[in-house]
Amino acid sequence: MRHAVMESRKSIVTYSSLEAQHLVRALYRALLGREADAAGLAYWTDTLVDGRLDLAALTTALTASDEYRATLAHQHAHAGLRTRVAAAAAAALAGSPLRIVDVGAQILADEQHVYAALAGHGLPCHIVGFEPIADKLTERRQADGATVRMYPDFIGDGNNHTFHLNVPDATSSLLPFNTALTGQLVHLSQLRTARTGQVATRTLDDVLDDDATVDFLKLDIQGFELPALRHAGAVLARTNVVHCEVSFAEIYAGQGLFSEIEQLLRGHGFDFIDLSHSCRYAYHGPFEGSRDRLGWGDAVFFRRAAGLAGRDLLAQAAIALLVYDKPSLAAAVAGPAHAALFAPEAA
Known part of the structure; x- marks a missing residue:
């Protein structure tokens, strides 16, 4: 613009x-x-x-x-569609609320939770959050009360790791900064580690062992997403949508990059849909406003429709439309059983 x-x-x-x-x-x-x-x-x-x-x-x-x-x-043109889909999904999900799993669930000052639009449109939601930083865990519990169940677990590969509490704390990670790269980039070079400590991690398959469907799995654990996903095969087999922070540059030393996460999730039956958010950085020097290097983004993956039940397809459609504003994707995943919701004459 x-x-x-x-x-x-x-x-x-x-x-x-x-x-x-x-x-x-x-x-x-x-x-x-x-x-x-x-x-x-x-x-x-x-x-x-x-x-x-x-x-x-x-x-x-x-x-x-x-x-x-x-x-x-655009919002006005799709307002009726959102209303219809939300109403249909709310009725269909009344006895089976959307299950949202938020890994890295702290409140960020400059944005809402990515899935906030679902409850905002009246859909029943059951949220399970994991946030190991104690004051951030308390803040989320106090803000959302009974609407979210919060746990202090470090989600990872089930092994012990060094936790790096960074400044700002939203950048804290089970991996150290790759200072050879971050030192070159505007905004990243100012990040620092305040202290470290040994912690035990748990896997998603361990903490989510109830066999319940996960409609929306969000992971934001600062470079440790790939090990967490590698140890979440059982959870991924019953997950409908994955919203995962991914990196295109090795901001944290040894972290997995987008290509590895995409291949892993593709192997588990997911298609990469889009980046809902991306962040670019400039190198230090005379052109610091140019933002030339793609650093990271939030990648969206939808489970392929083959084999999904009608309830899961409607959940995917509601997420596609209400969270990501993707009406054609919503109509495609909803399938013939819900085609009337997307018919032009219903507008």
Whole structure:
């Protein structure tokens, strides 16, 4: 999108580059329904950092854009479809709520939980979360109360590992930073480890041994996703959708990359659909606004429809539409049994 320059010399709050970046990303998601492109992220981050705009002025600038108006029109056009699908799914799932498993379940200041739209549209949901950082576990319990069951387990491969508590703590990991790379990249070079300690991990197959369907499995454990998935074969066999943070660069030393995770999940019957979010970085030097290196993203995988029951297909359709705003995918996975929900004459 093209950005008009808006000058406002009065800034109420000053932001660090990292804080400004988080705010810009959050506004793009909230207002435009997408992740910030590299050029937009760099431009608006700089305007917040140097005080040319405050947060209110940035919001005004984005809502004045042609893209925002087009986004509103798109949302209005699909509002009836979302209402129909949500109502049908809520009725069908009344006795069998969507089961959401959130691995790395802390609350992030600049975004909602990715699956929040499901409960927001009235679908019954049962959420199981895993968050080993004690204060973040308490924060989530206090925020969501009885709507989520939280556990302090480190999810991994069942072995003991060194846990690196990092600053910021959302980057904490069972792996150390790959400083040979992170030291070269803007925003990553400022990350640091505050302390380390030995911890025991548990596998997903161990902690989720009740044979219940998992409709939405979200993994965000900072580079340890591949070992966790390798030890989750039984869970994956009864999972409908996987939302997994993946890396395209070795930010953490020894971590698995996107290609390995995609191959593993493909072998378990999943198709890679899209990246719902991606993050790029610039190398230090004279062009730090260019965001030239793809670092990581959130990858979306849907289990192939063959062999899935009608209840699972409707769950997939609801997730495709309400979480990811993908109406054609929703219609495709819903299948003939639910075709009436997507018929043009129903609009």
